[in-house]
Amino acid sequence: MxxxxxxxxxxxxxxxxxxxxxxxxxxxxxxxxxxxxxxxxxxxxxxxxxxxxxxxxxxxxxxxxxxxxxxxxxxxGLEHPFDRSLIVHRLNIALALRQQLYAEPYYRLVFGESDGLPGLTLDRFGDVVVGQITTAGMERQKDAITDAIVKVLAPRQVWWKNDAGIRAMEQLPMYADLGHGEYGGEVVAKEGGLVFGVDPVGGQKTGWFYDQRENRDGLARFVTGKRVLDMFSYLGGWGIRAGAYGAREVDCVDASAAAVEATARNIERNGLANRVKALRADAFDHLKALREARERYDVVILDPPAFIKRRKDFKEGSLAYRRLNELGMQVLARDGILVTCSCSHHMPRQALLDGVQQGARHLDRQVQMLVSLQQGPDHPVHPAIPETDYLKGYILRVLPA
Missing domain, CATH: 2.30.130.10 (PUA domain)
Incomplete structure (x- = not known):
């Protein structure tokens, strides 16, 4: 050697x-x-x-x-040590892509392996950065990463949201804290001309799901003048954008009381209380109740959390996706639009579509696949690392047989 x-x-x-x-x-x-x-x-x-x-x-x-x-x-190679200088270099390369893609500083800045920093996720919310570390190697570099972020971006705050379940596999503690800056001030995500309040400590993941932004950008032609149901709405990303695009009525449904309250604030903030409302309910129970009440929506959006976290969960998880999509189709109006997504890496794209098709046949429906969805370009896929290609989805038209 x-x-x-x-x-x-x-x-x-x-x-x-x-x-x-x-x-x-x-x-x-x-x-x-x-x-x-x-x-x-x-x-x-x-x-x-x-x-x-x-x-x-x-x-x-x-x-x-x-x-x-x-x-x-x-x-x-061995020419460059793994230190603060390397992290600064990788951040600058990642930043150059995002600045090319987006006019405003609201995006995923670092997507782990795809940006050459395995075990690190950074989301940018204007002058605030929220990070998540999932490996012991990156945890050891946390101070160097914080210093590099400050050098490259000079943010008002850097939050560490290090409470992902995967940290247990690395025998790392769970915590969330402020790594740089002073407490106070609002954290917001901006998307599609709208503003969404984000909780960098109590929210899901790093607070916002930028990976669906480009998919939400394409909603306008499907929702204008329509009645829309947004299941697993979290902070209302899909539903509030549908309302802004001219949907006549939108129901945002989530099981979390905190998420529903935050969605209600975001609805008010964006001046859409006349057409968008937030409801707290379990997704499967709510869809069954809507079916029994014969409620119908022109557009149903299903963007659940990952049902398949491990390969061995595939059979049970894929059945859950099929059941969810069947319930979604049962509350669709004639010739309605179904938006269905999966963020489970272990759920192949074709398997998601196959489950929708099986559910459609069980209901004696016909499905037309209109748009294939994937994660946005601020979540670049590494061609050699299939694990980085995790988000898949479809916009479908559901017809009588």
């Missing part, structure tokens, strides 16, 4: 470097040659040189001996 390597070496077994050389960034624990580099000798988050079985360096990454994904590659 070259003497120029400054970090401890993490040796891979013979042939286990192929996926990394093809572009992926993950190393699984069973791919490591533990005889040459015992995992027990590393602390969670240690920076390492990842090398193949011949001792040829692939690059610099970080290790966590307690995780199934035991290491992640951050930089190829």
């Amino acid at each position: 070259s003497e120029s390597i400054e970090y401890p070496a993490l040796y891979l077994k013979r042939g286990e470097d192929a996926r990394l050389r093809a572009g992926h960034l993950w190393v699984f624990s069973n791919e490591i040659d533990v005889a040459r580099s015992p995992l027990g000798e590393f602390a969670p988050g240690d920076v390492v040189a990842i090398v193949d079985h011949r001792g040829k360096a692939i690059g610099v990454g970080y290790v966590n001996p307690n995780s199934l994904i035991a290491a992640r590659l951050v930089v190829r």
